[in-house]
Amino acid sequence: xxxxxxxxxxxxxxxxxxxxxxxxxxxxxxxxxxxxxxxxxxxxxxxxxxxxxxxxxxxxxxxxxxxxxxxxxxxxxxxxxxxxxxxxxxxxxxxxxxxxxxxxxxxxxxxxxxxxxxxxxxxxxxxxxxxxxxxxxxxxxxxxxxxxxxxxxxxxxxxxxxxxxxxxxxxxxxxxxxxxxxxxxxxxxxxxxxxxxxxxxxxxxxxxxxxxxxxxxxxxxxxxxxxxxxxxxxxxxxxxxxxxxxxxxxxxxx
Amino acid sequence: xxxxxxxxxxxxxxxxxxxxxxxxxxxxxxxxxxxxxxxxxxxxxxxxxxxxxxxxxxxxxxxxxxxxxxxxxxxxxxxxxxxxxxxxxxxxxxxxxxxxxxxxxxxxxxxxxxxxxxxxxxxxxxxxxxxxxxxxxxxxxxxxxxxxxxxxxxxxxxxxxxxxxxxxxxxxxxxxxxxxxxxxxxxxxxxxxxxxxxxxxxxxxxxxxxxxxxxxxxxxxxxxxxxxxxxxxxxxxxxxxxxxxxxxxxxxxxxxxxxxxxxxxxxxxxxxxxxxxxxxxxxxxxxxxxxxxxxxx
Numbered sequence: 178x179x180x181x182x183x184x185x186x187x188x189x190x191x192x193x194x195x196x197x198x199x200x201x202x203x204x205x206x207x208x209x210x211x212x213x214x215x216x217x218x219x220x221x222x223x224x225x226x227x228x229x230x231x232x233x234x235x236x237x238x239x240x241x242x243x244x245x246x247x248x249x250x251x252x253x254x255x256x257x258x259x260x261x262x263x264x265x266x267x268x269x270x271x272x273x274x275x276x277x278x279x280x281x282x283x284x285x286x287x288x289x290x291x292x293x294x295x296x297x298x299x300x301x302x303x304x305x306x307x308x309x310x311x312x313x314x315x316x317x318x319x320x321x322x323x324x325x326x327x328x329x330x331x332x333x334x335x336x337x338x339x340x341x342x343x344x345x346x347x348x349x350x351x352x353x354x355x356x357x358x359x360x361x362x363x364x365x366x367x368x369x370x371x372x373x374x375x376x377x378x379x380x381x382x383x384x385x386x387x388x389x390x391x392x393x394x395x396x397x398x399x400x401x402x403x404x405x406x407x408x409x410x411x412x413x414x415x416x417x418x419x420x421x422x423x424x425x426x427x428x429x430x431x
Numbered sequence: 432x433x434x435x436x437x438x439x440x441x442x443x444x445x446x447x448x449x450x451x452x453x454x455x456x457x458x459x460x461x462x463x464x465x466x467x468x469x470x471x472x473x474x475x476x477x478x479x480x481x482x483x484x485x486x487x488x489x490x491x492x493x494x495x496x497x498x499x500x501x502x503x504x505x506x507x508x509x510x511x512x513x514x515x516x517x518x519x520x521x522x523x524x525x526x527x528x529x530x531x532x533x534x535x536x537x538x539x540x541x542x543x544x545x546x547x548x549x550x551x552x553x554x555x556x557x558x559x560x561x562x563x564x565x566x567x568x569x570x571x572x573x574x575x576x577x578x579x580x581x582x583x584x585x586x587x588x589x590x591x592x593x594x595x596x597x598x599x600x601x602x603x604x605x606x607x608x609x610x611x612x613x614x615x616x617x618x619x620x621x622x623x624x625x626x627x628x629x630x631x632x633x634x635x636x637x638x639x640x641x642x643x644x645x646x647x648x649x650x651x652x653x654x655x656x657x658x659x660x661x662x663x664x665x666x667x668x669x670x671x672x673x674x675x676x677x678x679x680x681x682x683x684x685x686x687x688x689x690x691x692x693x694x695x696x697x698x699x700x701x702x703x704x705x706x707x708x709x710x711x712x713x714x715x716x717x718x719x720x721x722x723x724x725x726x727x728x
Contacts, residue, residue: 280641282436285433331641
């Protein structure tokens with residue numbers, strides 16, 4: 178469970194990144210966090226990972242009180258979350274298998290457990306046949322799936338995907354989001370930070386919209402009126418195709 | 432950090448050790464100097480001690496009685512010597528005993544010495560005065576010289592003092608060289624570890640995101656520093672051994688006995704331990720400072 182209570186965060190240079198944000202994400206939810214550049218999305222992610230500290234308020238993530246947590250507990254907080262980045266952040270000198278296994282090695286997992294679980298996650302990410310490849314030998318979408326497999330390796334309660342489709346083609350974007358939906362169905366909380374409105378609209382999940390460090394919308398599906406101000410072409414496109422997509426993908430869209 | 436992570440972390444340290452070839456070599460070279468130079472001074476100082484221990488009568492002052500002194504005079508002198516402070520013991524060598532001893536020590540002139548009899552014996556009656564504290568030797572010599580009937584007082588004090596001055600000089604030079612080279616070694620190792628930190632910056636960032644503890648991130652760098660220290664110690668020990676053996680060969684023997692101590696029997700253990708201590712300590716200190724500075728952990 179994630180709970181922001183009146184959370185504000187200002188950078189040392191005085192820039193106020195988040196302003197009295199309150200929100201609650203229950204276990205097993207699927208949430209999109211959207212907003213323009215500088216809206217506060219990245220800061221919100223950094224706060225969840227305790228890369229940055231909140232200035233005021235109260236922030237609880239998986240029973241860790243981040244506003245008063247000592248630095249030595251950060252690794253243990255992060256082990257309850259799996260993070261996937263736009264630029265994948267894979268170990269270039271390790272194979273697909275080793276990348277996933279390394280995440281388990283970091284937490285001191287037994288070799289026998291690593292040998293048993295890595296193939297499971299590679300299978301989930303449809304990467305079994307690519308286990309011995311190095312990241313540079315894979316497509317963007319495949320690399321992102323490796324990142325997901327690694328994020329899942331330590332059985333985290335929360336998966337945070339920061340712009341996961343930013344470096345992949347639109348078709349692959351849908352595959353990645355489908356994978357996230359599958360992960361969500363395993364009971365994991367999934368938080369996707371994105372500005373791909375098309376994709377957000379397609380999945381009909383909870384969408385939290387940030388603007389100038391404040392939550393301006395928190396609802397299922399995108400707030401078209403609000404988004405229209407700065408993403409007009411996308412919204413128009415979304416409106417036109419919305420009903421069609423829902424019909425064709427009834428099992429996915431809600 | 433769990434115990435089962437240790438083999439992995441050690442292997443990571445070895446990988447870094449081999450990855451930074453040039454800088455690792457530079458670190459090892461400086462550390463070797465840091466060990467060999469003080470090691471050489473230690474061997475010099477210890478061999479001076481050995482030399483001093485080998486000197487006969489180092490802790491004895493010879494007080495020669497004037498020729499022609501009678502038994503009564505000698506008893507008087509003995510009484511006065513017995514009263515001198517800090518004298519631990521004394522023995523007497525009569526003129527006749529002295530002549531006999533001289534004949535044994537110098538067989539080549541025995542025939543000449545045989546010409547002397549009790550009347551013409553030039554060897555004076557001698558008091559061998561023993562002491563235990565070199566700090567008091569000057570006062571004992573002064574008191575002996577003040578005794579009427581004592582012709583001459585001789586001791587090895589000048590040899591002892593000269594050797595001690597040399598030891599002090601070597602000790603000061605050795606310590607300063609060690610301090611300066613130690614600082615240089617720390618800086619060079621820090622630079623080597625910094626290269627590893629920079630080359631692995633992205634990797635470290637990823638490790639942090641997936642929940643690696645600070646100990647897990649730091650350990651390979653410390654291991655790298657320790658490996659540099661141990662490798663340097665082993666090479667330095669080998670070089671020190673070779674240099675010492677060459678010196679032993681050059682100095683040679685005296686009366687069938689080696690003048691210098693045996694490296695293997697007398698110094699191997701202490702020098703090996705000292706080198707390992709210097710190597711491991713500098714490796715750990717340099718890595719820790721570097722990691723603290725560049726990794727913010």
